[in-house]
Amino acid sequence: MxxxxxxxxxxxxxxxxxxxxxxxxxxxxxxxxxxxxxxxxxxxxxxxxxxxxxxxxxxxxxxxxxxxxxxxxxxxxxxxxxxxxxxxxxxxxxxxxxxxxxxxxxxxxxxxxxxxxxxxxxxxxxxxxxxxxxxxxxxxxxxxxxxxxxxxxxxxxxxxxxxxxxxxxxxxxxxxxxxxxxxxxxxxxxxxxxxxxxxxxxxxxxxxxxxxxxxxxxxxxxxxxxxxxxxGDWSTAAIADAYGGDEAEEINARTGCVGCPLASEEKALETVLLSPRWAYLAPLRGIKPLWRELREPQLRLKKAGLERLKDGSIAKNPQRMGPITLEARLSALERVLSIQAECNEAADALGRPRISLINLEEEARIRALIAAETWPDGWEGDEPTGDTVMETVYQNGVVQPLLFSAEEVG
The missing domain is CATH 3.40.50.620 (HUPs)
Incomplete structure (x- = not known):
């Protein structure tokens, strides 16, 4: 039948x-x-x-x-x-x-x-x-x-x-x-x-x-x-392990970048850390919080008023938030290197593979850019930090004064 x-x-x-x-x-x-x-x-x-x-x-x-x-x-x-x-x-x-x-x-x-x-x-x-x-x-x-x-x-x-x-x-x-x-x-x-x-x-x-x-x-x-x-005798079993081993299919496993700033949860890394073979990578949990911190106003610059663009037009957001301060960048670099070192110390002790978040060439370049006080296009580095209290400036040029002075707010 x-x-x-x-x-x-x-x-x-x-x-x-x-x-x-x-x-x-x-x-x-x-x-x-x-x-x-x-x-x-x-x-x-x-x-x-x-x-x-x-x-x-x-x-x-x-x-x-x-x-x-x-x-x-x-x-x-x-x-x-x-x-x-x-x-x-x-x-x-x-x-x-x-x-x-x-x-x-x-x-x-x-x-x-x-x-x-x-x-x-x-x-x-x-x-x-x-x-x-x-x-x-x-x-x-x-x-x-x-x-x-x-x-x-x-x-x-x-x-x-x-x-x-x-x-x-x-x-x-x-x-x-x-x-x-x-x-x-x-x-x-x-x-x-x-x-x-x-x-x-x-x-x-x-x-x-x-x-x-x-x-x-x-x-x-x-x-x-x-x-x-x-x-073919391929080394593919390790990839299945990275997705969660025998449970990968059941948990509908996904992977992504380490500490991805775009993901709401660190599911991929947490899945990896469930395996005893990769538990030594636990310090990587510190990457995602770092990216979140680097978006905070006190660690970034912002425009103080009307900003005229290259084409002569006025920026839509006159007091937009901008790049990360030099001090915050240097501090973040040291934190990433510390996380990397902690993982690699554990790797050496356990006989597991070392990792590379920032290699020597990248570290040298980051330090050189910071030392040269490099900023993204359109920024000079003398702008106030994002947590600075100031008068609000609108795109049409209207200024809303502060109700209280900076000293009173502080």
Whole structure:
């Protein structure tokens, strides 16, 4: 007796081998149209799955190899240490196989720690100042792609770990469709251009060959398949551990930057610290409160009155809050270095991997920028601190005097 799938059960779930076969079909359908392939790899669970799976399929002859293959690893310098450590192991394994790996990192002055502690730009927030993702990840990746394309004839197929789970499954099959000019159609497996890539339109196509994978298959691949000799002997089990080990699937694990200022809770780090292997990283809990402190008025400058911009217009917020003071930056640098040292002392004692929040080059640059009294554009450093009591100035020039003097308020 055949049981018909109902509207409510979502149809038959794909098995692991079926998910792999659909990935093979996707790569066979679109891969041969491109002489050059790139794999965008963040070190997270989905992009690591597609990376190791594609290499396995290439090396076992399941799919036809391109003329060139480049792995682009996005090193934000902010990833959770277990993921960064696992990524370095996998980079070594890729290079042992003769695969080109380009480690993509933001220029020194644009890196997260240097930008905040050296230049004095406040930590990002979810409202008006969300600068981090583009600056430390998207822009460096686009620049790396430009440099790679300069050495190639033709275009490149960028393979990504974008995954939508079972929403991509219709009638027990995957609809693989193409799009033009960045507009997706069908299930969006394949796009002829890379959306929002400035100056790269027409030379990059994207493919998401694990779009249909269920999250349980991702964990199965990372924990049990990829680490075996048969499927590549990859160091991927450590990534599953970073997401919560055996409980990763159940807790719907997510990861992000260490002490991410944009997250309301430090769920990713707390998940890592639940593992006895990573408990020595507990001092990292001090990063997030530091970013919160650096947004406080007493540690920042503010404009004292009407501010005329370069185009001659008047700033919408005449007394807007601005950069972090030199003293606060130096104090924050020492706190981050102290947290790093505490973690590494414990690592040495336990025989565990050391971490790098701020390396020697970054520390030297931060200290140099502070010593040179560097400020963001439009700031001189002689502005009052944000907690200074003063008359309110509106954009139209109207001034509201203080009801009490500064001495009386104090």
């Amino acid at each position: 055949t049981v018909q799938a109902s509207f409510f059960d979502g149809g038959r779930r794909l098995q692991m081998t079926e998910s792999i076969e659909l990935t093979v079909h996707s790569l066979q359908a679109y891969g041969p149209d491109h002489d050059h392939w790139g794999i965008a790899w963040s070190g997270g669970k989905d992009s690591t799955t597609v990376l190791t799976l594609v290499i396995y399929l290439l090396q076992t002859g399941r799919i036809k190899p391109p003329k060139t293959l480049t792995v682009f690893y996005a090193d934000t310098r902010q990833e959770l240490p277990p993921l960064a450590i696992a990524a370095q192991l996998i980079i070594d394994e890729l290079r042992e196989r003769g695969i080109q790996v380009d480690v993509v990192c933001a220029p020194l002055d644009k890196r997260f720690m240097v930008y905040i502690l050296g230049r004095g730009v406040p930590p990002p927030n979810n409202n008006t100042l969300r600068w981090c993702t583009r600056q430390i990840k998207i822009d460096p990746m686009e620049e790396a792609l430009r440099q790679r394309l300069d050495t190639l004839q033709g275009n490149i197929l960028m393979i990504t770990g974008v995954r939508q789970g079972e929403s991509a499954i219709r009638d027990q099959r995957i609809e693989m469709s193409c799009g033009k000019d960045g507009a997706e159609c069908g299930q969006g497996w394949y796009q002829k251009v890379l959306p929002n890539a400035r100056g790269l339109r027409g030379r990059i196509a994207t493919l998401a060959p694990v779009l249909h994978w269920r999250v349980c298959h991702v964990w199965e691949w990372l924990k049990h398949w990829a680490p075996t000799i048969e499927f």
